[in-house]
Amino acid sequence: MSVQPPDPGRNWPDRHPQLAPFCKSDNRRALWQVVNTVGPYLLLWYLAVNSIKKDVPWPLTGLILLFAAAFLVRIFILFHDCVHGSFFTARKANTFFGYLFGLLVFTSFEDWRFTHLRHHATYANLDARGFGDIWTMTAEEYRTSSRWKRLGYRLYRHPLVLLGFGALFNFLLHNRLPDRRARRQEAMSVILTNLLLLAIALIAGASIGWRTYLIVQLPILWLAGAMGIWLFYVQHQFAGGYWARQEDWDPLRAAMEGSSFYRLPAVLDWFSGHIGYHHIHHLKPRIPNYFLPLCQRTIPALKQKRPIRLRQSLSCTRVKLWDEAAGRMVDFSGETPATGN
Secondary structure: OOOOOOOOOOOHHHHOHHHHHHHOOOHHHHHHHHHHHHHHHHHHHHHHHHHHHOOOOHHHHHHHHHHHHHHHHHHHHHHHHHHOOOOOOOHHHHHHHHHHHHHHOOOOHHHHHHHHHHHHHHOOEOOOOOOOOOOOEEHHHHHHOOHHHHHHHHHHHOHHHHHHHHHHHHHHHHHHOOOOOOOHHHHHHHHHHHHHHHHHHHHHHHHHOHHHHHHHHHHHHHHHHHHHHHHHHHHHOOOEOOOEOOOOOOHHHHHHOOOOEEEOOHHHHHHOOOOOEHHHHHHOOOOOHHHHHHHHHHOHHHHHOOOEEHHHHHHHHHOOEEEOOOOEEEOOOOOOOOOOO
């Protein structure tokens, strides 16, 4: 089956004024999110450091680190909103807090903005892959690739590699270098971020000890990274989905069909900054996280999007390739994985 032609409503987000009220930033909401997110994160760091120094049993220390990682995921969503200029009303405020949050999540503000905004402009376009997305091959590309490339792809897509090794690799190593397509501004942002992270590490090592700093920082970064990668994976890698070649690529379908509605339980939805409403985010990236649920509840057309529940999302690990002929994501055998209830 060939790719369907572009939907005549491809400019739906621009022609429907219902979305406009949700694109306005609210400084009071933003500041409250800074307080209720960064504050607890720093407190959990304090508790974790003291629990190590006082030899508190490891299960309790591990629980503290787990909660700290959950708050770090939320910090990344605030960082993400600053990248889109949607968190605060003022550009300078978004830039300042973007850099601040970027230090906490080990990510350069300018460089990540460079790749992420291009991710939005090209997502689900088979001819423009490679900007901040999960490596996705078509079934035909995989079939005609060399044995070593297929092996590398299988390893990359394996959950233990993607969520385990990938989390630390991405935030500790990959983010230390600017994107090869970045400009001087982004490269300088990476250098500045690296220098500030080094300064923070030196101060922490001198004050609380290198052992304590690494025992706290590395697990938090790894756990938060794994959670974040999982969220991003489910948002774009699921049964069905949408990809198209340049001539047929439709931004509306990329948002509504190529991005999931990951309906998480209330607590997890809060920690993930409502990023599960990813179809809305791709429709209008200027909608800040604190308005996404209200937008979903208010606009009837958005309610037609079928959600992926937490249990159902586990089946997303089995989608591996885009089948251009069938127009859906499939596993390595060419079958569409069943979605659990």
